[in-house]
Amino acid sequence: MATALRRNEPLDPVELAAELIRRPSVTPKDEGAIPYLAGVLERLGFTCHVQEFTAPGTDPVLNLYARIGQSGRNLCFAGHTDVVPVGNRDAWTIAPFAGSIIGDTLYGRGAADMKGAIASFAAAAARFLAARGRDFDGSISFLITGDEEGVSINGTKKLLEWIAARGEKLDACIVGEPTNAQRLGDMVKIGRRGSLSGYITVEGVQGHTAYPHLADNAAHRLVAMLHALTSAPLDEGTAHFQASTLQISTIDIGNTASNVIPGVARATVNIRYNDRWSSVTLKDWIKQKLDAVGGRYTVDYHVSGESFLVAPGEVSDLLATAIKRVTGRTPELGTTGGTSDARFIHHYCPLAEFGLVGLTMHKVDERVPLADLAALTDIYSTALDLYFPLSPARK
Numbered sequence: 001m002a003t004a005l006r007r008n009e010p011l012d013p014v015e016l017a018a019e020l021i022r023r024p025s026v027t028p029k030d031e032g033a034i035p036y037l038a039g040v041l042e043r044l045g046f047t048c049h050v051q052e053f054t055a056p057g058t059d060p061v062l063n064l065y066a067r068i069g070q071s072g073r074n075l076c077f078a079g080h081t082d083v084v085p086v087g088n089r090d091a092w093t094i095a096p097f098a099g100s101i102i103g104d105t106l107y108g109r110g111a112a113d114m115k116g117a118i119a120s121f122a123a124a125a126a127r128f129l130a131a132r133g134r135d136f137d138g139s140i141s142f143l144i145t146g147d148e149e150g151v152s153i154n155g156t157k158k159l160l161e162w163i164a165a166r167g168e169k170l171d172a173c174i175v176g177e178p179t180n181a182q183r184l185g186d187m188v189k190i191g192r193r194g195s196l197s198g199y200i201t202v203e204g205v206q207g208h209t210a211y212p213h214l215a216d217n218a219a220h221r222l223v224a225m226l227h228a229l230t231s232a233p234l235d236e237g238t239a240h241f242q243a244s245t246l247q248i249s250t251i252d253i254g255n256t257a258s259n260v261i262p263g264v265a266r267a268t269v270n271i272r273y274n275d276r277w278s279s280v281t282l283k284d285w286i287k288q289k290l291d292a293v294g295g296r297y298t299v300d301y302h303v304s305g306e307s308f309l310v311a312p313g314e315v316s317d318l319l320a321t322a323i324k325r326v327t328g329r330t331p332e333l334g335t336t337g338g339t340s341d342a343r344f345i346h347h348y349c350p351l352a353e354f355g356l357v358g359l360t361m362h363k364v365d366e367r368v369p370l371a372d373l374a375a376l377t378d379i380y381s382t383a384l385d386l387y388f389p390l391s392p393a394r395k
Contacts, residue, residue, distance in 0.1 A: 011126035013373045014106060016040060017119035018099030020081060021108035027082035027150035028059040034081055034146060037118065041066045041142065044126050051162055053154035061147040061154035065163055068129070069139030073171040075387050076141045077121040077380075078156065078345055079355075080148030083110040084362050091364045104370050111368045113361035117176030118144065120373055124380035128388075138388045141170070148341050152304075156341040160348055172315050173351040174383065175342045178358035184372050185329035185379075187336075188319050189353035191240060191309035193272045195339050196279050196301060197249070198286060200225065203296040206263030215261040219253055221295040222265040226251070228289040229269060234277070240309055241274030241335050274335075279303045305343035309335065315352040322382035323354070326375055354379070 023033035038048040046066040054060040067074070086096040086109055094100050096109045106116070125140055143163070147155025163170070180186040202222045207215025226248055234244040249268040271282055283301060290297055310316070312333055323331050331354075345351050356376060360366045 010130070011040070011044070011123040013116070013119040013123035013377045014101065014370055016122060017106060017111065017116045017368075017373060018101065018108070020115040020119060021099035021106075021110050022097055023081075024097040025081050025083055025110070025146060026085050028061050028147055028154070030062040030081070030146050033115075034062045034064045034144060037081065037122070037144065038064055038066065040122060044068070044122075044129060046142070051159060053158045055153050058151060058153050061145070061150075063146060063155055063159045064142060064144040065159060066144075067139055067141040067168075068125075069136070072136075072138035073387070074139040074141055074169060075384070076143050076170045076173040076349070077118075077125075077176060078143040078173050078341060078351075079114050079118045079121075079176040080145045080155070080341065081110075081115060081118065082146040082149045083113070083115075084149050087364060093365055096366075101370070105367050106370060106373065107365060107367045109366055111360075111366050112178050112356050112358060113366070114176050114178060114355055116368045116373055117178070117355035117376060120376040121174070121176060121380045123377045124384055127377070127381050128384040132388075136388045140384070143170075143173070143345075145341065152341065157344045160344060164348070170345075170349040172318075172387070173345050173349050174315065174319065174380070175340060175345065175351055175353040176355040177340045177342075177353045178356045178361050179334075179337075179353050180355075180357040182357065182359070183329070184357055184375055185323045185327035185331055186357075187334045188316050188323070188331045189335060189337070189342075190312060190316050190333050191275070191335040192305065192307065192337070192339055192343055193241060193244070193274055193335060194277065194279065194307035195304040196271045196273065196282055197304075198269045198271070199300040199302075200267045200269065200290070201298050201300075202265045204261075204263050204265070207261045209259045209261055212261060215263075216295070217261045218265040219262050221293060221297070222251070222267055224293045225290050225297070226267060226269075228293055229286065234271070235274065238274050238276055240333070241307070244271060244273040244277060246271045272338075273307055275307045275309050278306060305339045308343060308346050310346055310351055313350060315350050318383050318386055319352050319354045319379070321386060322379045325382055326378045
């Protein structure tokens, strides 16, 4: 049960980010990150629901939905506490889960992606509630998953369904992914490219390299197919998106003998696609290209997410105004990068993504300047004030 609101008690985003980093929540493990965050939000007056979801063949995942306020518009902050593995631990110059502050920088896995942004929004919410108390017409909520960096089966998608089943609605959402390339305030993201992986298996006839007329070289057919897929651009880009790209991820023959013609050859391709395409139209395009080469083949597909665009509007304008006031910068409205859980959320409400600088995310010695945590807190705090303006009687 939520404790009373501490109206005048500030929340330090650096301290909270460091504490979250000290919970080594490598996806899909939680290691106490979400219960700790829930405890912090409960002390601010939020009602917190920790939900565990699972599915056959997957690990259970903890998720959090926290809300304060029961009326008016519901502004949600979405993020994730899970992080990627540290990789080569010996390459780190500091302990990856110590949450160390060295000089003017906070170090640790998740500092940039994205425990720092979670801490900044929590601190901004604390500041807003300290100034307004419960006397504001609206609701603030947190949608936090532990399954963004992993398979994304037991996370945001299921939590959104759970929220909707309760009869609750999200009116707008800020997703706290690290959207900035170089400086805080560079970019607000209003969409994402889709991601489709194709796993191609080509079947031929194995034989002796001295008697090629008695065989059908699967490697030759595969090379011809890959050339057909990569010989021309997919498109030139669209109004809000870069050009779609196709990259060959693997080529696997599995042949250890130089005098054997392979009977099977495999490759994996990944396409990052803009709003000119869907997974359905891309599959048709791939089939046309491979059929033109000929031979026996199969393709298995995995679609991480379709491309989507949230037209510039209330949420992106809200963030752009707040960023301008705090940093003096006018952010670009972009769609670059990989996928995020915004691919699920945009079906429920308007959204935009804005968080920290992504220069060190997923890298050794991931880190964030303390000044950026303070500035991001100011941006989020300004956004809350803009979204929930004071009534004329209280100004």
